[in-house]
Amino acid sequence: MSSHRTAARSRCASCGTTSMVGQHHLYADAPALVLSCPTCSEVEPRIASQDGRILLEQRGTALLTVPAPQTVVRETPPRLTAVDADAPPR
Numbered sequence: 466m467s468s469h470r471t472a473a474r475s476r477c478a479s480c481g482t483t484s485m486v487g488q489h490h491l492y493a494d495a496p497a498l499v500l501s502c503p504t505c506s507e508v509e510p511r512i513a514s515q516d517g518r519i520l521l522e523q524r525g526t527a528l529l530t531v532p533a534p535q536t537v538v539r540e541t542p543p544r545l546t547a548v549d550a551d552a553p554p555r
Contacts, residue, residue, distance in 0.1 A: 472485065472486075472487075472532050473485070473486045473529065473530060473531040473532070474486065474529075474530045475489070475500075475509055475510070475526050475528070475529050475530075476526065476527040476528040476529075476530075477502040477504065477505060477507060477509060477525065477526070477527065478507075478509075478524070478525050478526060478527040479502065479505055479507040479525060480502060480504050480505040480507065481527070482502060482503075482504040482505070483528075484502070484503050484504070486500065488503045489501060489502065489503055489509060490502075490503060490506070496513065497511045497512055497513035497520070497522075498511065498512040498513070499511050500512075502525070507525050508524075508525045509523070509525040509526045510522065510523045510525070510526050510529070
């Protein structure tokens with residue numbers, strides 16, 4: 466299972482507040498998506514697309530912490546070997 470993207474935390478470079486990305490104010494009507502700090506309203510990350518690329522500008526973000534997806538450890542199945550029909554049972 467993967468963690469939800471709003472569980473990521475961001476520390477504002479201006480005021481030092483750490484908050485969940487989902488708490489930030491989103492301005493979607495700008496040339497880029499702009500997130501601002503919920504405490505001081507300073508701009509944190511800006512996200513845009515250009516020429517088939519995604520641009521992420523994080524000038525206002527001191528630290529962005531994203532939970533790693535949980536991995537499932539699977540046991541290796543036993544190897545199957547060919548059985549000789551004439552061989553005695555093991």
